[in-house]
Amino acid sequence: MGARAHISPLAPASPAELPLVAGVTFATAATGMRYKGRPDLMLALVEAGSTVAGVFTRSKTRSAPVDWCRASLSRGTARAIVVNAGNANAFTGRAGMRAVKATATAAARAVGCAAEEVYIASTGVIGEVLDVRPITAALPGMVSTARGDAWAEAAKAIMTTDTFPKLATATARLGGRQVTLCGFAKGSGMIAPDMATMLAFVFTDAALPQDILQALLARAVNPSFNCITVDGDTSTSDTLLCVATGAAGNRTDRLTDRGVAGFAKALDSVCLELAQLVARDGEGAEKLIAITVTGAEDDGAARRIGLAIANSPLVKTAIAGEDANWGRIVMAVGKSGEAAERDRLAIRIGGISVARRGAADPGYREDALKPHMQGRDIDISVDVGVGRGRAMVWTCDLTHRYIDINGSYRS
Amino acid sequence: MGARAHISPLAPASPAELPLVAGVTFATAATGMRYKGRPDLMLALVEAGSTVAGVFTRSKTRSAPVDWCRASLSRGTARAIVVNAGNANAFTGRAGMRAVKATATAAARAVGCAAEEVYIASTGVIGEVLDVRPITAALPGMVSTARGDAWAEAAKAIMTTDTFPKLATATARLGGRQVTLCGFAKGSGMIAPDMATMLAFVFTDAALPQDILQALLARAVNPSFNCITVDGDTSTSDTLLCVATGAAGNRTDRLTDRGVAGFAKALDSVCLELAQLVARDGEGAEKLIAITVTGAEDDGAARRIGLAIANSPLVKTAIAGEDANWGRIVMAVGKSGEAAERDRLAIRIGGISVARRGAADPGYREDALKPHMQGRDIDISVDVGVGRGRAMVWTCDLTHRYIDINGSYRS
Numbered sequence: 001m002g003a004r005a006h007i008s009p010l011a012p013a014s015p016a017e018l019p020l021v022a023g024v025t026f027a028t029a030a031t032g033m034r035y036k037g038r039p040d041l042m043l044a045l046v047e048a049g050s051t052v053a054g055v056f057t058r059s060k061t062r063s064a065p066v067d068w069c070r071a072s073l074s075r076g077t078a079r080a081i082v083v084n085a086g087n088a089n090a091f092t093g094r095a096g097m098r099a100v101k102a103t104a105t106a107a108a109r110a111v112g113c114a115a116e117e118v119y120i121a122s123t124g125v126i127g128e129v130l131d132v133r134p135i136t137a138a139l140p141g142m143v144s145t146a147r148g149d150a151w152a153e154a155a156k157a158i159m160t161t162d163t164f165p166k167l168a169t170a171t172a173r174l175g176g177r178q179v180t181l182c183g184f185a186k187g188s189g190m191i192a193p194d195m196a197t198m199l200a201f202v203f204t205d206a207a208l209p210q211d212i213l214q215a216l217l218a219r220a221v222n223p224s225f226n227c228i229t230v231d232g233d234t235s236t237s238d239t240l241l242c243v244a245t246g247a248a249g250n251r252t253d254r255l256t257d258r259g260v261a262g263f264a265k266a267l268d269s270v271c272l273e274l275a276q277l278v279a280r281d282g283e284g285a286e287k288l289i290a291i292t293v294t295g296a297e298d299d300g301a302a303r304r305i306g307l308a309i310a311n312s313p314l315v316k317t318a319i320a321g322e323d324a325n326w327g328r329i330v331m332a333v334g335k336s337g338e339a340a341e342r343d344r345l346a347i348r349i350g351g352i353s354v355a356r357r358g359a360a361d362p363g364y365r366e367d368a369l370k371p372h373m374q375g376r377d378i379d380i381s382v383d384v385g386v387g388r389g390r391a392m393v394w395t396c397d398l399t400h401r402y403i404d405i406n407g408s409y410r411s
Numbered sequence: 412m413g414a415r416a417h418i419s420p421l422a423p424a425s426p427a428e429l430p431l432v433a434g435v436t437f438a439t440a441a442t443g444m445r446y447k448g449r450p451d452l453m454l455a456l457v458e459a460g461s462t463v464a465g466v467f468t469r470s471k472t473r474s475a476p477v478d479w480c481r482a483s484l485s486r487g488t489a490r491a492i493v494v495n496a497g498n499a500n501a502f503t504g505r506a507g508m509r510a511v512k513a514t515a516t517a518a519a520r521a522v523g524c525a526a527e528e529v530y531i532a533s534t535g536v537i538g539e540v541l542d543v544r545p546i547t548a549a550l551p552g553m554v555s556t557a558r559g560d561a562w563a564e565a566a567k568a569i570m571t572t573d574t575f576p577k578l579a580t581a582t583a584r585l586g587g588r589q590v591t592l593c594g595f596a597k598g599s600g601m602i603a604p605d606m607a608t609m610l611a612f613v614f615t616d617a618a619l620p621q622d623i624l625q626a627l628l629a630r631a632v633n634p635s636f637n638c639i640t641v642d643g644d645t646s647t648s649d650t651l652l653c654v655a656t657g658a659a660g661n662r663t664d665r666l667t668d669r670g671v672a673g674f675a676k677a678l679d680s681v682c683l684e685l686a687q688l689v690a691r692d693g694e695g696a697e698k699l700i701a702i703t704v705t706g707a708e709d710d711g712a713a714r715r716i717g718l719a720i721a722n723s724p725l726v727k728t729a730i731a732g733e734d735a736n737w738g739r740i741v742m743a744v745g746k747s748g749e750a751a752e753r754d755r756l757a758i759r760i761g762g763i764s765v766a767r768r769g770a771a772d773p774g775y776r777e778d779a780l781k782p783h784m785q786g787r788d789i790d791i792s793v794d795v796g797v798g799r800g801r802a803m804v805w806t807c808d809l810t811h812r813y814i815d816i817n818g819s820y821r822s
Contacts, residue, residue, distance in 0.1 A: 093770025126738025321818025327537025359504030407732025
């Protein structure tokens with residue numbers, strides 16, 4: 001896979017530097033299961049008493065690890081997260097759940113906790129039985145070498161077609177203390193989150209009851225992971241976990257407390273940053289496309305219109321060709337099924353009005369848009385003239401490289 | 412546009428030969444509006460007293476010609492159809508309807524009928540005002556030279572990114588007479604019909620009241636035009652018209668009469684053949700993909716699951732790469748939102764069982780599928796294990812040529 005050597009031109013100049021989060025350590029290992037010469041197994045260890053929240057794919061064909069995590073969440077505490085890259089352990093029948101249980105049991109034994117406190121995520125090819133022996137063999141050694149500063153290694157070990165690791169951090173004041181949030185994610189193709197997306201893990205030293213953490217996480221995914229798309233294909237494995245170790249020693253606040261609002265904001269920003277990094281690493285991406293929809297019936301309608309534009313192969317190929325073919329944006333609004341007033345529709349690209357009142361803007365000259373279309377960041381704003389709903393959605397262009405990558409992913 | 416010289420490898424060896432339909436003639440002209448050196452204007456003339464039925468895009472940003480045709484249908488009779496290729500006259504504000512009316516008025520004057528008896532369809536770039544002068548100038552000469560055997564010329568004149576003309580025919584017994592149905596269509600990209608698709612015109616010499624014709628046409632689109640997709644992008648201009656001249660002199664039957672069932676079957680077959688030809692000419696297509704979904708909650712659910720598979724960029728690129736990556740079919744079933752039993756899911760490709768009971772078929776060897784994947788016709792069957800709903804859906808693979816064509820369509 002020569003494609004792996006390529007790094008997305010939309011990658012940040014360097015990955016974010018993440019501080020320690022008290023109570024969290026990481027280890028990685030190279031099992032050689034699919035990838036050669038790179039770590040493909042990640043273990044995160046968290047302090048006893050850590051609470052955990054999760055949001056998962058809504059796919060009807062979700063993977064065994066997703067089933068496992070959803071069931072474990074009712075317990076609400078975590079001690080470890082195990083992630084393998086290269087095999088999604090999805091659509092693997094009973095062998096799938098057996099593999100999950102074997103992994104959880106091995107990790108639990110090495111850590112000294114209950115199997116239900118081990119969360120598991122798998123990413124990679126669908127439909128191949130996962131041989132867990134290389135995983136269970138590696139886990140004990142990983143427990144003894146885990147370090148708190150291994151963020152970059154952890155983020156790299158979970159990558160599949162990703163071209164760069166995705167990391168984000170933020171701080172907040174909560175219950176009289178400063179708390180830290182750090183997270184990482186993977187995802188590049190099969191990205192059309194429906195509830196959460198791909199794999200993302202956020203850790204904080206804040207002390208937060210599980211129900212509050214879950215409520216905050218469920219809110220945070222809507223304007224972040226649920227507002228990005230690469231190809232409109234929703235994964236069987238989408239998993240977002242957030243673990244709070246409580247090591248910061250803050251008071252535990254109620255959901256309505258002012259401090260919680262500050263923490264929620266920090267959590268939102270980490271989720272949004274990770275989500276945008278995934279869009280920046282969309283398979284074959286050459287341009288990041290930010291779509292703002294206003295004037296929709298409500299925020300949900302605005303998001304669906306934005307995603308209709310973001311998922312349109314015709315819009316995405318036009319942008320890959322640096323062609324401001326805004327007629328295709330009109331088409332995508334029309335096909336979304338959401339209320340839109342054709343004769344009040346207005347479109348701006350790169351801040352320049354190209355269409356208003358349902359027709360081309362008489363003052364628009366295509367030449368004026370050329371520099372914007374040739375850039376890396378494409379801004380599209382659409383007002384559909386119906387109500388006050390608004391949303392922002394991110395995606396990338398559709399290029400030859402997407403086809404190269406996906407015509408031969410397994411080979 | 413060097414892409415235009417390419418002919419889809421999925422094209423029939425030669426276009427269908429269509430017989431005359433009494434009461435219908437055609438003329439074409441080259442206006443030079445967008446394309447050089449090829450006819451881009453089509454006029455169909457039908458006998459006085461002809462009834463007409465239509466099905467149109469459900470897009471919220473539908474074109475002015477679609478608005479015009481929908482309004483005219485209440486009258487129920489037609490004398491002419493005018494189609495121009497290269498400019499969709501969509502999202503052109505008031506200028507759009509002005510252009511439609513000017514065209515209809517000019518055609519009506521040349522034909523000697525009411526403007527409302529002239530149906531209009533435009534296909535091509537969205538958002539550019541249509542200059543009708545070359546059209547209105549050409550119409551009078553076209554009326555005097557129209558011929559009944561100009562099917563192929565008519566089918567070619569309405570093409571945009573199409574690489575071959577699309578024609579189909581059938582006959583039926585109706586009210587004591589043999590009646591003939593002939594039709595042609597265009598469409599290659601922006602194909603994800605939602606009610607009808609692209610442009611298609613069917614003519615018959617049968618005598619049929621408008622309400623019966625409309626009911627039959629509305630039924631015919633569901634298993635045909637509504638079961639194909641190229642890119643999931645629904646056009647602003649989708650128009651299917653069916654004209655019945657009555658020249659066959661058959662008795663007019665009621666919708667429940669046995670003869671009508673035979674006519675309906677012939678109409679269904681013409682619509683299905685035209686729809687499949689559109690899928691065969693999908694932009695950049697190298698392989699025709701037929702997807703059969705069984706075991707769904709109902710037929711509508713089966714169709715939506717089929718379309719989720721057919722619209723998945725990951726499924727389509729895998730097939731372009733001749734990779735039987737059936738895990739992506741599982742993903743697409745999961746994202747469709749329709750009921751499916753993961754642990755009862757079964758998938759066959761090219762008649763070979765690859766997955767059953769929610770996991771890979773133990774007897775499946777990937778090598779056995781190679782010859783099928785290397786062929787032009789890919790068959791996928793999916794049983795989702797829930798109910799008795801079934802549907803067939805057609806699409807094509809997603810190749811580099813799609814990106815070439817759509818990164819530079821306007822230039």
